[in-house]
Amino acid sequence: MLHHLSFAVTDIVRSAAFYDAVLAPLGFGRVWEDETFVGYGTEPGKDVFALKLRPQNAAVPGDGFHVAFAAPSRDAVDAFYKAALAHGGTDNGGSGLHPEYGPGYYAAFVIDPDGYRIEAVITTNCVS
Numbered sequence: 001m002l003h004h005l006s007f008a009v010t011d012i013v014r015s016a017a018f019y020d021a022v023l024a025p026l027g028f029g030r031v032w033e034d035e036t037f038v039g040y041g042t043e044p045g046k047d048v049f050a051l052k053l054r055p056q057n058a059a060v061p062g063d064g065f066h067v068a069f070a071a072p073s074r075d076a077v078d079a080f081y082k083a084a085l086a087h088g089g090t091d092n093g094g095s096g097l098h099p100e101y102g103p104g105y106y107a108a109f110v111i112d113p114d115g116y117r118i119e120a121v122i123t124t125n126c127v128s
Contacts, residue, residue, distance in 0.1 A: 004039075004047060005067060008054035009114050012036060015051050018087045018113055023049075025079035026071050026120060058114060066109075066117035073122060074106045080120035081108035088113040 009015040016038045020030065023040050031047050032039035039047025049069075071077045081095035093109030101107070104124035111117055 004050060006050040006052050007112075007114065007116055008058040009051050010053075010055050010058045011113075012038065012051060012053040014088065014113055018084070018089065019049075019051060021083040021087045022080050022089070022110075022118075022120075023069070025076040025083065026069050027076075028069075060115040063117075066119055068107070068119040068121050071106075071120045071122045077106055077108045077120045077122060081110060084108070084110040084112070084118075092117055 007015075012035070016030075016033075019038070019040060023029065028040045028042060028049070030038055031041040031044050036053040037050060039050040041048045049067075069080070071080065078095050085091065089110040089112050091109075092111045093107075095108035096106065098105045098107050102123065105121065106123070107119050107121040109117070109119050
């Protein structure tokens with residue numbers, strides 16, 4: 001459904017270091033960049049998630065908005081979580097099974113350095 005998604009960030013170097021670390025376990029890396037933009041994906045030049053430098057007007061959506069990144073395994077979810085905490089993110093619900101979302105919902109919930117709520121998730125036998 002979505003082609004790509006971008007976050008406005010206040011510090012492109014800090015945010016790129018954070019997303020380099022958290023997206024690597026999920027199989028994503030930098031595929032395009034310049035001084036004000038970093039794009040992530042799996043193919044060169046084809047970003048599906050991007051950071052755009054907006055130091056004066058980066059507005060983070062409030063509670064109720066979050067982005068969930070698909071993870072290839074539970075180990076990848078845990079690695080995402082550990083990398084987030086090690087690179088300036090804060091816990092927003094832990095990493096592990098979240099049966100409140102279904103019996104096989106394994107996810108990590110964090111807040112990035114700009115305040116965006118993000119998640120890594122893998123599901124098995126789960127209903128949304």
